[in-house]
Amino acid sequence: MSKHEFELDGQQCSFEMTAGGPVFTVEGQQVKFGMEGQLRGVDAFGTKMEAVEGGQLVTRENGFQIKLLDGGGFEPVSPIKSIGIQDLADVADYAVTTEGGIATHRITFHGGGEAEVKVKLGQPGAYDLSSLRVEQRITNEGELYLLAHKPERPAGE
Numbered sequence: 001m002s003k004h005e006f007e008l009d010g011q012q013c014s015f016e017m018t019a020g021g022p023v024f025t026v027e028g029q030q031v032k033f034g035m036e037g038q039l040r041g042v043d044a045f046g047t048k049m050e051a052v053e054g055g056q057l058v059t060r061e062n063g064f065q066i067k068l069l070d071g072g073g074f075e076p077v078s079p080i081k082s083i084g085i086q087d088l089a090d091v092a093d094y095a096v097t098t099e100g101g102i103a104t105h106r107i108t109f110h111g112g113g114e115a116e117v118k119v120k121l122g123q124p125g126a127y128d129l130s131s132l133r134v135e136q137r138i139t140n141e142g143e144l145y146l147l148a149h150k151p152e153r154p155a156g157e
Helices: none
Strands: 003-008 011-018 021-026 029-033 039-044 047-052 055-059 065-069 074-076 082-085 091-099 102-109 114-120 127-132 134-138 143-148
Touching: 074 134, 102 143, 127 134
Parallel strands: 082 143
Antiparallel strands: 003 011, 011 021, 021 029, 029 039, 039 047, 047 055, 055 065, 065 074, 091 102, 102 114, 114 127, 134 143
């Protein structure tokens, strides 16, 4: 197919039309698109992303994998090592109940966000998480942090 190379803001770039769709490269970092314009993959800054059934599989530089779901949210592929709360000052209420070998942690954040984490006792990494209006961040080491959702304020406020 065809490849076009050019310089943009002092960086080497290329655009190549391949059988799978266009590939855009900037300084060695690639973004791949499908023929209909949908994102089909990324290989940039040590992170790779590829289209899979139901979403995008993201593989970080250290091998940790998560699947970004087409309907929103994510699903860990690699095991989650721990779950924590980013800032305890954001927690409005916290309760733990244990029943049938499962500890259920319910967290309510200021501003109305809620999360529920079910943990099978004696089975590290066996978590079931559901949340509403709660941000979630995963570190490269597989640590999941829950954060209160804070809508961005318009400039000047």
